[in-house]
Amino acid sequence: MSESSAGGAARAPAERGRTSIADGVVEKIAGMAAREVPGVHAMGSGSGMSRTFGAVRERVPGGAKQSVTRGVKAEVGEVQTALDLEIVVEYGVAIRDVAGAVRENVIAAVERMTGLEVVEVNIAVSDVKLPDEPDDEPEPRIQ
Numbered sequence: 001m002s003e004s005s006a007g008g009a010a011r012a013p014a015e016r017g018r019t020s021i022a023d024g025v026v027e028k029i030a031g032m033a034a035r036e037v038p039g040v041h042a043m044g045s046g047s048g049m050s051r052t053f054g055a056v057r058e059r060v061p062g063g064a065k066q067s068v069t070r071g072v073k074a075e076v077g078e079v080q081t082a083l084d085l086e087i088v089v090e091y092g093v094a095i096r097d098v099a100g101a102v103r104e105n106v107i108a109a110v111e112r113m114t115g116l117e118v119v120e121v122n123i124a125v126s127d128v129k130l131p132d133e134p135d136d137e138p139e140p141r142i143q
Helices: 023-035 050-060 095-114
Strands: 040-041 074-075 080-090 117-129
Touching: 023 074, 023 080, 023 095, 050 095, 080 095, 095 117
Parallel strands: 080 117
Antiparallel strands: 040 080, 074 080
């Protein structure tokens, strides 16, 4: 194809199509990034029982979506995204500091991996994991 038939200078390959990123992709990236932050005990509901039931459902094939997206909701546009995260923190941590670290890590990971601009990351701290509370993950019955 000659320049004249292409309508001028050739376009770069990146300009020859459209890339769309699903909400679930951004939710997985954000969920992984949030869990990397020290002081985050879990994602999602503050109820220990509902976290336990969620963990059981996730182990059953087709039972629930992956735990990595639990507690994460993303709204993705063409060039921007906004996120809502629900976290459970460990007792004794400075909640404001943990929330700030989660926000920074999530923004960095999502922007680096997707190229989307993160316009906001809202964080709801729904519970505090006390040292004497049993771990919410049920032990496997089969050994």
